[in-house]
Amino acid sequence: MAKQWTTEQLNRFSQADDMHVSPFYDDGKTYGTPTWIWSVVVDNNLYVRAYNGQNSRWYQSAMKQKAGKIRLAGKEFETEYSDAAGNVELDQKINAAYKEKYQNSPYLPPMLEKGPVSATVIILPR
Secondary structure, eight states: OOOOOOHHHHHHHHHHOEEEEBBOOOOOBBBBOEEEOOEETTTTTEEEEEETTOHHHHHHHHHOOEEEEEEEEEEEEEEEEEEEEOOOOHHHHHHHHHHHHHHOTTTTHHSSEEEHHHTTTEEEEO
């Protein structure tokens, strides 16, 4: 069974706006350049989306390497990445979480469009 985030971690993550994602490079050992992205907590899981959809470099690395690290809520975590797109009900819940957390941002509408929604990733600890 995959590791899960603790309730305390998820509570902190849901309030934090400092997510940096660093999937491994092709060598599977070197962390990629940290990329600042938005994150939301839905159904006790941590989700992110790529602003540029599946063309985003960090997204492509995450889907290929399946691992790396994040920095969130002031701490670093070794992580696993999996595709979480394609479930309509889950997409709607994630959209609602984005709307609640980032409601005042001019960048919110693009994050709810087809490209970013198709690049939704679940992040788990490893």
